[in-house]
Structure formats: structure tokens, C-alpha cells
Amino acid sequence: MPLYSHDRLKKLFAGQESPDPEIQNKWKLCHRYYNLAGAVCILGIIFAGILRQDNSLLGLAVGVGLIAIAIFLEYISQQYQQQLSNILHQRGEPTTGNQ
Numbered sequence: 001m002p003l004y005s006h007d008r009l010k011k012l013f014a015g016q017e018s019p020d021p022e023i024q025n026k027w028k029l030c031h032r033y034y035n036l037a038g039a040v041c042i043l044g045i046i047f048a049g050i051l052r053q054d055n056s057l058l059g060l061a062v063g064v065g066l067i068a069i070a071i072f073l074e075y076i077s078q079q080y081q082q083q084l085s086n087i088l089h090q091r092g093e094p095t096t097g098n099q
Contacts, residue, residue: 023087030080033073041070 018024048063 023084026080026084026087030077030084033077033080037070037073037077040066040073044070 018027044063044066046063047066048060051059051062053059
């Protein structure tokens with residue numbers, strides 16, 4: 001399973017339009033953490049590139065730190081994905097999107 005799989009999110013969480021507020025809230029949290037992880041990862045790469053131009057180890061450390069934070073945010077997103085998948089499975093709702 002790839003780390004950043006937007007197609008997986010769409011397929012797994014066809015319940016984003018669900019009338020159940022619990023499912024909607026889980027999907028929104030998962031999607032927010034997913035998007036935040038992508039943004040932080042890009043910032044980490046940019047900071048590492050810009051601040052590294054003067055051969056400063058600080059720039060490299062900041063970039064690597066931001067990328068590590070992005071990986072942690074992706075982990076949180078994966079946990080919400082799993083919780084939502086379990087809720088949908090328990091209720092017998094489909095876990096695949098429109099194909």
C-alpha cells in the first residue's frame with residue numbers, strides 16, 4: 001500500500017457523502033491529515049533545498065525534520081483510514097467507491 005494513495009482514499013471512503021455524521025467526520029479528519037502531510041513534505045523538500053545552498057547543516061536538519069513530521073501525519077491519516085474502514089465493515093456498508 002503506497003503512502004500517498006489518493007485513489008485508495010476515494011475508493012475506501014465512498015462514505016464521504018454518507019448521511020452518518022460519524023463517517024463524515026472520520027473521513028474529513030483523514031483527508032485533512034492526508035493533505036497536511038503532503039503540504040508539510042513539500043515544505044520540507046523546499047526548505048532543505050533553499051537552506052542547504054550555503055552548505056548549512058541546519059537547512060538539511062530543518063528539511064529532514066519537516067519530512068519526518070509529514071511521515072507522522074501520514075501515519076495519523078492511515079489510523080483514521082483504518083478506523084473508518086472498520087466502522088464501514090461493521091455496519092455492512094461498501095468499502096469500495098464507484099467503479
